[in-house]
Amino acid sequence: MTRKLLGLTVSCLAALLFAPVATATPQAAAPVRLVPEPSSVVTLPGQVFTLKSTAHIVAPAGAAATGQYLAGLLRPATGFRLPVTTISLPEDIGLPGDIRLTLGGPSSLGSEGYRLTATPVGVEVSANASAGLFYGVQTLRQLLPAKVEAKTVQSGPWTVAGVTVRDTPRYAWRGAMLDVARHFFPVPQVEQYIDLMSLYKMNTLHLHLSDNDGWRIDIKSWPRLARYGGSTDASRGPGGFYTQDDYSEIVRYAASRHVTIVPEIDTPGHVTAALASYAPLNCDGVAPPLLNPGWSSLCVPLEITYKWLDDVIGELAAITPGDYIDIGGDEAVNTSAADYKYFVNRLQAIVTAHGKKLMGWHQVEAGDLAGSALADYWGTAGSTDDEALAKVAQARGNKLVLSPADKVYLDMKYDANTPIGQDWAGYNSVQDSYDWDPATFVPGVADDVAGVEAPLWTDVFPTWDDVQFMAFPRLPGVAEIGWSAQRTHSWDAYRTRLAAQGPRWDVMGVKYFRSPDVPW
Numbered sequence: 001m002t003r004k005l006l007g008l009t010v011s012c013l014a015a016l017l018f019a020p021v022a023t024a025t026p027q028a029a030a031p032v033r034l035v036p037e038p039s040s041v042v043t044l045p046g047q048v049f050t051l052k053s054t055a056h057i058v059a060p061a062g063a064a065a066t067g068q069y070l071a072g073l074l075r076p077a078t079g080f081r082l083p084v085t086t087i088s089l090p091e092d093i094g095l096p097g098d099i100r101l102t103l104g105g106p107s108s109l110g111s112e113g114y115r116l117t118a119t120p121v122g123v124e125v126s127a128n129a130s131a132g133l134f135y136g137v138q139t140l141r142q143l144l145p146a147k148v149e150a151k152t153v154q155s156g157p158w159t160v161a162g163v164t165v166r167d168t169p170r171y172a173w174r175g176a177m178l179d180v181a182r183h184f185f186p187v188p189q190v191e192q193y194i195d196l197m198s199l200y201k202m203n204t205l206h207l208h209l210s211d212n213d214g215w216r217i218d219i220k221s222w223p224r225l226a227r228y229g230g231s232t233d234a235s236r237g238p239g240g241f242y243t244q245d246d247y248s249e250i251v252r253y254a255a256s257r258h259v260t261i262v263p264e265i266d267t268p269g270h271v272t273a274a275l276a277s278y279a280p281l282n283c284d285g286v287a288p289p290l291l292n293p294g295w296s297s298l299c300v301p302l303e304i305t306y307k308w309l310d311d312v313i314g315e316l317a318a319i320t321p322g323d324y325i326d327i328g329g330d331e332a333v334n335t336s337a338a339d340y341k342y343f344v345n346r347l348q349a350i351v352t353a354h355g356k357k358l359m360g361w362h363q364v365e366a367g368d369l370a371g372s373a374l375a376d377y378w379g380t381a382g383s384t385d386d387e388a389l390a391k392v393a394q395a396r397g398n399k400l401v402l403s404p405a406d407k408v409y410l411d412m413k414y415d416a417n418t419p420i421g422q423d424w425a426g427y428n429s430v431q432d433s434y435d436w437d438p439a440t441f442v443p444g445v446a447d448d449v450a451g452v453e454a455p456l457w458t459d460v461f462p463t464w465d466d467v468q469f470m471a472f473p474r475l476p477g478v479a480e481i482g483w484s485a486q487r488t489h490s491w492d493a494y495r496t497r498l499a500a501q502g503p504r505w506d507v508m509g510v511k512y513f514r515s516p517d518v519p520w
């Protein structure tokens with residue numbers, strides 16, 4: 001079909017968009033160094049796109065939110081207007097120099113895949129769904145100079161190497177876990193974490209909302225949980241908690257970046273903050289002090305335990321659009337095996353009654369789990385007890401999210417010289433966190449792996465600078481393990497691409513560890 005628009009026909013415009021342009025001023029563009037590595041990258045030698053002040057972002061109705069998001073990314077540093085337009089009006093048709101977002105690609109792109117083409121006449125990102133467009137936009141962001149991340153106007157040129165990218169993820173679950181219980185981090189910091197995750201195409205944030213040291217989500221029917229149980233932290237500081245509105249803001253912000261929030265209420269252990277808040281939850285009816293040292297357990301025989309859980313899970317489920325509620329289940333060392341199994345079964349019924357599926361650390365496989373449950377595997381290499389539970393999960397059809405402590409626990413030190421952090425699972429160097437394969441880490445369960453998660457426990461990290469220092473540069477490596485095809489896996493190539501992220505983090509103010517393993 002051809003239509004007259006601005007004296008040009010649509011078909012002629014399309015030809016213009018994809019024809020090499022002899023008149024384009026040749027400009028240098030940074031080499032293509034992307035994290036995670038796409039499925040396919042074909043560079044177009046000698047071709048460079050330069051974003052100019054006259055550019056539009058052309059986005060049809062279904063892509064408008066992604067278009068606005070992209071404009072919001074690009075406007076501060078470029079100082080350009082970058083109006084976001086649909087193609088319904090003649091003056092809004094994509095003209096040379098524009099960035100065009102298109103919904104509707106081959107079905108092989110799935111819901112998260114995209115295609116991106118950058119030539120001297122424009123950039124086109126196409127995908128089947130807005131998540132795919134969003135990931136194409138993250139790729140475009142990384143193709144632009146690092147200073148595009150600045151919050152104030154910078155001088156250009158805003159060049160992008162000529163390239164065709166076709167990209168789909170390896171795993172559907174690409175997650176991070178942030179422990180806001182040991183130390184509390186307020187909404188803007190969680191949102192910054194979400195932004196940094198989404199720059200690397202991660203799509204799930206598991207929030208560890210309760211532990212011995214603090215309870216971080218307001219539960220209206222049990223108000224002392226947050227107000228008293230949340231009033232301290234692992235450093236004996238003042239703690240803090242999210243109101244339900246705060247939590248909903250995090251959920252909304254995450255959704256705008258295609259990130260799903262998975263809330264965790266850790267049970268039946270790691271519950272001192274809850275036991276301290278309500279005496280009736282204790283077997284002896286006596287509330288321990290806040291920060292009572294040692295292991296803790298909910299009182300499995302007491303019926304009020306399940307009334308309380310029903311209220312907590314009910315309130316949380318009502319403000320959580322994602323499928324999963326995480327019940328923890330790790331390190332229940334003060335709970336007998338029989339009590340543990342009984343407890344997990346009862347709690348599973350509560351989670352189900354509130355319309356959610358159960359997720360837990362892989363020890364929850366000791367319960368009689370439904371096929372829809374998801375196990376978060378935090379075992380270390382060759383740990384036979386843990387691997388046996390992974391086999392139980394497999395037999396039930398429970399998928400595994402791989403969070404192996406000796407690879408991706410971001411609270412482990414990088415090496416012996418790291419000034420902060422833990423070492424019980426060894427040191428996790430930048431290379432360790434990248435150089436493993438989720439399909440073979442636990443032998444025999446390759447087809448049962450849903451994806452990966454990088455946990456960051458904050459027992460010994462009171463500050464947001466600490467969190468950033470431990471997460472970066474390891475978090476992008478876990479993102480790449482989750483996204484990129486195994487055939488692209490190469491530590492040597494990865495470390496060079498990772499190095500290209502450093503200037504970006506410098507501009508963004510991310511406090512990362514300048515690991516000697518990376519050629520910054």
Ligand code: ACM
Binds near residue numbers: 330331
């Ligand atoms: C854990 O590290 N206790 C799951």
